[in-house]
Amino acid sequence: QKEVEQDPGPLSVPEGAIVSLNCTYSNSAFQYFMWYRQYSRKGPELLMYTYSSGNKEDGRFTAQVDKSSKYISLFIRDSQPSDSATYLCAMRENSGYALNFGKGTSLLVTP
Amino acid sequence: ETGVTQTPRHLVMGMTNKKSLKCEQHLGHNAMYWYKQSAKKPLELMFVYNFKEQTENNSVPSRFSPECPNSSHLFLHLHTLQPEDSALYLCASSQDGSLSDTQYFGPGTRLTVL
Numbered sequence: 331q332k333e334v335e336q337d338p339g340p341l342s343v344p345e346g347a348i349v350s351l352n353c354t355y356s357n358s359a360f361q362y363f364m365w366y367r368q369y370s371r372k373g374p375e376l377l378m379y380t381y382s383s384g385n386k387e388d389g390r391f392t393a394q395v396d397k398s399s400k401y402i403s404l405f406i407r408d409s410q411p412s413d414s415a416t417y418l419c420a421m422r423e424n425s426g427y428a429l430n431f432g433k434g435t436s437l438l439v440t441p
Numbered sequence: 442e443t444g445v446t447q448t449p450r451h452l453v454m455g456m457t458n459k460k461s462l463k464c465e466q467h468l469g470h471n472a473m474y475w476y477k478q479s480a481k482k483p484l485e486l487m488f489v490y491n492f493k494e495q496t497e498n499n500s501v502p503s504r505f506s507p508e509c510p511n512s513s514h515l516f517l518h519l520h521t522l523q524p525e526d527s528a529l530y531l532c533a534s535s536q537d538g539s540l541s542d543t544q545y546f547g548p549g550t551r552l553t554v555l
Contacts, residue, residue, distance in 0.1 A: 334483065362540060373445070373531050373546030374484075381541070418484070427474070427497050427538050431483040 333357050336419055336432025345441050349406040353419035353432045356400065360421040360430070363395050365404045368416045368434065377417075378404065409439045443467055445547035447532050453553045456522060462550045464515040464532030470545075472538035473515040475507060478529040478549070490515060491538040522554045 336353045343349055351365075362381055366374035378393040380386045380402075386393045392405040402421075406413055416434040445466045454460050466473065475487040489497035490509040504526075506518040515532055529549040535542040 338481070366546075371548070373533075373548045375546065376543055379543060420484075422540070424540060427472070427489045427491075428486050428499070429484070429544065433481065433483050 333430050334419065334421060334432040337435055338433050340436040340438055342438045342440060343409055345409060345411060345439055347409050347439070349409050349413070349437060349439075351404040351406075351417050351419075351435050351437070353402050353421075354400055355402075355421055355430075357421070357423070357430070358397075358400065359423045361424045362422040363393070363402050364420040364422075364429070365391075365393055366418040366420060366431075368418060370415075374418055411439050411441050414438050445532055445534055445545055447530075447547040447550050449550060450548065451551045451553075453555065454519070454522065455555050456524070458522075459518070459520040461519065462517040462530055462532075462552075464517075464534075464547055466513055466515075466532075466534035466545070466547075468534055468545060470534040470536050471512050472535045472542070473509060473512070474533040474535075474544065475515065475517050476531040476533060476546075478531055480528075484531065488517075489538065496538070519552075522552075524554050527552055527554045 334355045365378040368374040383397045390407045394403040418434045419432040420429040448463045472491045477485045487501045488507040508516040531549045532547040533544040535544045
């Protein structure tokens with residue numbers, strides 16, 4: 331069983347839509363949860379960082395972590411064509427250096 | 442230059458070649474990382490250096506050899522690679538590798554092994 335599962339998509343939505351991206355995981359030791367955005371031919375850039383369960387909001391982006399269900403989400407409000415990218419979830423235990431990534435979800439926001 | 446830079450951006454090499462990838466960070470960080478990103482696979486951590494000391498080697502084959510001469514520079518030396526080693530190689534850096542640290546990624550080197 332893979333540690334982090336993420337639907338690769340592609341997910342296509344019209345401009346202005348609310349986008350929901352999700353990851354599930356199996357390792358209950360994960361405590362730190364991140365969402366990265368990766369544009370074509372670029373490296374990943376950190377969007378959201380959450381410790382343990384709860385919600386975190388930053389502008390149009392909201393990250394949710396439900397540790398009891400081993401499920402994390404990223405919501406994008408009022409999506410824009412510039413949000414078109416691959417979104418990667420990543421998780422980390424309370425020790426070590428390794429970030430455990432999902433495969434990424436490809437998002438296309440059409441004008 | 443700002444952030445994390447990587448050179449070259451693209452590299453094509455034969456299986457008998459020897460080449461090196463270079464990463465430089467301009468963020469004053471002390472931890473540096475090599476990741477491999479293959480198509481349809483999650484990013485895989487390869488190596489971690491913290492304050493110039495290698496702290497993690499994620500069972501990477503010996504045909505990949507990292508070098509960290511100082512906290513700002515990281516190299517990945519390649520020799521006798523296989524076609525399945527073709528991938529995007531990403532370098533990242535973070536303040537000190539602590540649990541709440543944020544990793545900042547470079548743009549990557551797209552490697553093709555013929």
